[in-house]
Amino acid sequence: xxxxxxxLYSEEMGLRFNRRQxxxxxxxxxxxxxxxxxxxxxxxxxxxxxQLFFSEDGSLRHEFDDLYDSLFKQPKxxxxxxxxxxxxxxxxxxxxxxxxxxxxxxxxxxxxxxNLEYCGFIRKYNCIGMKAKNALFQLMDNYTLxxxxxxxDSYINDAQYWTKITGKPEYNSWCGLAFERVCLQxxxxxxxxxxxxxxxxxxxxxxxxxxxxxxxAQIDLLIDRADDAxxxxxxxxxxxxxxxxxxxxxxxxxxxxxLEEKNPAKTFLLTYVGNSELVSNEYSDIxxxxxxxxxxxx
Numbered sequence: 319x320x321x322x323x324x325x326l327y328s329e330e331m332g333l334r335f336n337r338r339q340x341x342x343x344x345x346x347x348x349x350x351x352x353x354x355x356x357x358x359x360x361x362x363x364x365x366x367x368x369q370l371f372f373s374e375d376g377s378l379r380h381e382f383d384d385l386y387d388s389l390f391k392q393p394k395x396x397x398x399x400x401x402x403x404x405x406x407x408x409x410x411x412x413x414x415x416x417x418x419x420x421x422x423x424x425x426x427x428x429x430x431x432x433n434l435e436y437c438g439f440i441r442k443y444n445c446i447g448m449k450a451k452n453a454l455f456q457l458m459d460n461y462t463l464x465x466x467x468x469x470x471d472s473y474i475n476d477a478q479y480w481t482k483i484t485g486k487p488e489y490n491s492w493c494g495l496a497f498e499r500v501c502l503q504x505x506x507x508x509x510x511x512x513x514x515x516x517x518x519x520x521x522x523x524x525x526x527x528x529x530x531x532x533x534x535a536q537i538d539l540l541i542d543r544a545d546d547a548x549x550x551x552x553x554x555x556x557x558x559x560x561x562x563x564x565x566x567x568x569x570x571x572x573x574x575x576x577l578e579e580k581n582p583a584k585t586f587l588l589t590y591v592g593n594s595e596l597v598s599n600e601y602s603d604i605x606x607x608x609x610x611x612x613x614x615x616x
Contacts, residue, residue, distance in 0.1 A: 319349030320504060322615045327351065332359040337611055339363045341593060345496035346371075348438075348460035348503075353378060367480040371469065374477070382465050389437060395421060395430050400457060403440060404466045407495065408525065408536065409456030431455060441502070446522040446540055446548075447580060454523070458499060467492060490555075497555035498538055501591050504614045508551070508591060509541065511613040518544040526576060535573050539591070547585045549607065550577065554592040561597035567604050 319327065325340045331354070335343065343363055347353035356377055357366045370378040386393040386400075402418040403410060410418070412427070421427055434440045439459040444450060457463060468474070476482065483489045501508065502521075509515045520542045528534030539551035552570065554560050562570075570588060577586050587606040590596045596608045 319351060319354070320507070321349075321500070324349055324354060325615060327354055328357070331355070331357065333357055334359075335363055337615060338593070341497075341500065341611060341614075342493075343367075345460055345493070345500055346464045347378075350461065353461065364481045364484060368478055371464075372474060372477055372479040378461070379469060382462070382470070385461075390433070395419075395426070396434060399430055399434065400439065400462060403455060403457035404463070407456075408523070408538075409440075409443070409454035411452055411454060415455060444522055446524045446542065446577075458502070460496065460499060463496070463499070485557075494555045497593060498553045500614070501551065501553045502539060505539070505541070507614050507616045508549075508609050510616050511609045512541075512549060512589070512607055514541070514543060514549075524577065532572075535576070537573065541589075542584075546583060547587055548577075548581075549587050549589040550574065551589045551591045551609075552605070554590065554594075556592060556594050559595045559597045560590070560592050561599055562601040562604060564601060567601040570604055 321337075321340060321344055324344055325335075325337065328335050328340060328343075343354070343357070346367060356370055357363075358369075361369070370376045372379065386397055390396050398419045398421065399415060402415055405418075412431070415421075415431075416423055416427065421430075431440070431442070435442055435455075439457065439462060440455050441458045442453050442455055444453050468479075505521055506515070509517075509519065522540045522542055523536075523538050524540055525536045526534055537550060537552070539553065541549040541551065543549070550573070574586050574588060578584075588604055589607045589609065590605040591609040593611045595610055596602055596605065
């Protein structure tokens, strides 16, 4: 399911969730119908998450092993790869995965990676300007990442944990990363809002290592278009409308300059993608386009 399908499904189930709540549910459970079917009408989303993930008998608290056992006849190598990728947000190359997992360097690793990608657990992508052989594999499954963040190796023993953590720094940090993942899972909706769904595109990432003089930078979503334009997507999760500050506008400008220096034949268009509206101020025109939460529900 995409976000819109989750919204429709929750309405059919009698769940009174607004779009922000559907988004949060998606960031936790992804679009898996079975997980959504466990939610109970008459309970808030936070109450449902408490019950499913943090109560002692919560059905999704113990789902992880059953999930991989049910999908793969020999889950051990798959879990080894997932364990490894869970340690690095941006992903790892095939060589790095081999070194970390100690798996045999043969055709089986390719099979494992292809199966994980086919099932939606990981994605394979390139950084702009990098060769295909240096492609990165990134863990993308929302439930799996939520499990690693809050349940696996956790000593949390509080059936009201999710209600209590909401709005706290750990929750806000998780929301930011989880929202970026949702955006990567809804590239087609972003393209539709930008009016480029009919243009051939390739999705890339971009990063530059920091130095003594300059900080490093990472952009997780660049939409490289056949018309020689690239939408540089700045993904932001904020409770309130997002306002660009002077300092951050300077940071964004420096990133654009770095991209333009490396790829002078391309036109780079800074694009805001956020769960809240972009505040119009003296710095907001640095963004050439804006995509907000409702647009992800297309």
